[in-house]
Amino acid sequence: MWDTASHVMLDTAGVAPVLGVQRDVVGGSGGSWERLLQGTPLVKRRVRRKQHVIRAGQPFRGLFLVQSGVFKSALISEDGRERVTAFPMRGELLGQEALDLAVYPCHVTALDDGEVWELQPFLLRQCIPGFQERLSGMLASEIRRDWQWMLALGSLNAEQRVTSFLLDYSTRLAERGFSATQMLLCMTRADIGSFLAMQIETVVRTLHRLQDQGLIEISRSHIRIVDLPSLRAQSKTLN
Amino acid sequence: MWDTASHVMLDTAGVAPVLGVQRDVVGGSGGSWERLLQGTPLVKRRVRRKQHVIRAGQPFRGLFLVQSGVFKSALISEDGRERVTAFPMRGELLGQEALDLAVYPCHVTALDDGEVWELQPFLLRQCIPGFQERLSGMLASEIRRDWQWMLALGSLNAEQRVTSFLLDYSTRLAERGFSATQMLLCMTRADIGSFLAMQIETVVRTLHRLQDQGLIEISRSHIRIVDLPSLRAQSKTLN
DNA sequence: CGTGGGCTTGATCTCCCTCAACTAACGTGG
DNA sequence: CCACGTTAGTTGAGGGAGATCAAGCCCACG
Structure with a gap:
């Protein structure tokens, strides 16, 4: 029934997301998706805790923009080794690493009840000017995030x-x-x-x-x- | 004078790059840049061993497509820790992580004499259809590469x-x-x-x-x- | 009420880091 | 061309952070 708010919300900020007036999250490339997607027919999907949003090996159907909840993205190697690569939150993308592939290489699971919006690059790049540019920006920012963590894990x-x-x-x-x-x-x-x-x-x-x-x-x-x-x-x- | 071939070339394949007829490298997103860029006014730049192509902190001027040579991309943290993030080769991009930034976050150095082509997203996305899509694909592929290495470094x-x-x-x-x-x-x-x-x-x-x-x-x-x-x-x- | 997954704690071991000393190559200027 | 300084690479000895193994705990679940 969706009420189990698993994070402690500040009284002041807590209501903002519900009204759709929250400020842009993640400075720069992550922001203003809401404005950009306004008027676009979007498939919104609610997911429950522990539910898979994406399964490795499934055919690529598009990206998902996290609207609420916390997720877990995990890469699996042929020999069964698994590794969590990210914990995406609102404003971040799921499945971005599969953009140029026919199948998803990663599992993505909801750690929380949440909501995702399906983004289909093939459709959106035609009806939203600047969509692909924004997407590239977010991918670049993901690369930086990865490199930051590589640095951290290698030296800390x-x-x-x-x-x-x-x-x-x-x-x-x-x-x-x-x-x-x-x-x-x-x-x-x-x-x-x-x-x-x-x-x-x-x-x-x-x-x-x-x-x-x-x-x-x-x-x-x-x-x-x-x-x-x-x-x-x-x-x-x-x- | 550019002759110091630092890698052992196969007789058969060695001449291909010179003639510009080499097959697409890096299956999928990496390929066919040559065809795509044909007829575009490109700034080509030769770099010598140990020369910096990009310096962290410099204002963003665009990406570079490696045409020959091997490079080294290194991320530096505020407190001086440094980490090599990649060793790009022909067909791969330099500076991709800065796509949505005002300054480059990484140093990129030539480990070899080589050649890079300057790609300016702002220009190219207008005169080359499909440029931005291809770019996104390459960024996605870079993310996968990073995640693969994260997996490897964490479990091997x-x-x-x-x-x-x-x-x-x-x-x-x-x-x-x-x-x-x-x-x-x-x-x-x-x-x-x-x-x-x-x-x-x-x-x-x-x-x-x-x-x-x-x-x-x-x-x-x-x-x-x-x-x-x-x-x-x-x-x-x-x- | 029992079961199991997630979590915790202790004991031991080992792989890799660290420090230190040394050699080999490079290139730079005399 | 050599002398020298400098950087890159190599080898050894030793210690420690974290992996590994083993056992038990706690809570949520059916």
Whole structure:
């Protein structure tokens, strides 16, 4: 029935998305999709927690623009290794990596109840001027995001990685009108571990260590950032 | 004077690029740029080894399509950490990650004498139908490549990473008409280490171990793949 | 009420990082 | 052309962060 708001919303910002008047999220390329798509016949689709939006191997049907909810994109190799590549949120795209393919290479799952809008490049590029340009911009921004994480995972230790993840997650929620300090980690520890290239046990231990340092508070999937400045400092420390 | 061919060319395929009749490289999105750009006034630029094509922080001037040579793209964080993100070759783009930005976020250096063609999206999308679509396709393919490497770096050990790197490099050279078994590693051990998220010493030791196993032969920057099938098996072994 | 998936904690081990010293090649200026 | 400084590559020894293995816990679910 759609009521289970899994993130703590700020009173002031919480209503904005419902009215469709929220500010542009993700500075630059991510913004103003709503305005752009106005008047376009859009297929909107609601998805439930744990439901697949895209399955690897399925024929390419188009992209999906996240309207609400948090998702998980995972790449699978032939030999069965799996890796979470992203946790898309509102304003971000699902299936972008398949744009020039006949089949999707990734699984995309809802971690949350949510809504996605189907975007079909073949149709939209004709009826929306600037659509393809915006799309390219978002792809470029995804590449930068990936490279940032490659850099992080290659040069940071476990504690700094987890910290970076929490800060990134918090920031992105804040950009969308949710609280930056109170949130639900709707992904499992295994998902986080997969994304950060570390084992579940290490994720758990690291979170605990951050709690011991008084930087965060965790209870199950709920997390509160206690000392944001220190956390920021933490993630930047060179070892 | 441009003659220093740093890669071992096959006799048959070696002349093709010069005549401009080489087959499309990189299946799908990478191909047929030559045809597409035919008749377009293109700024072609020759670059020497170690020369910067793009400097991080410079204002965005457009993309570059690699026509020859091998390049190195490196992301730098505020606190000075650096990470090699790619080693682009012919048919691949430089500066794609800056498409929606005002300044380039990455350094791009020539590891080799080479040639690049300047592509200015603002101009080209008007005079070339399908330009923006092709561009999007290449960006999507870059995202997949990044995710593949994220998967590899997160789940493979040092030996498997180096093996994967060698195989990838060899394959890409072969796709461009060079030998798949005899090649010049025009990047330094440090570059490889940065790309594979491991220390120089580990790269060196791992290469040596592969040589001891009779899979490759290395002398300085020259490398020969002796046992390609075994190398392929190596990279896929689950530990 | 039981079952199982997700989570937590402890003990051990190992792969790779780190530091240090050295050699080999390069290129630059005398 | 050589001498020298500089950068790239190599090798060894040792330690530590995180992987691995094993066991138990907790809550949500049927």
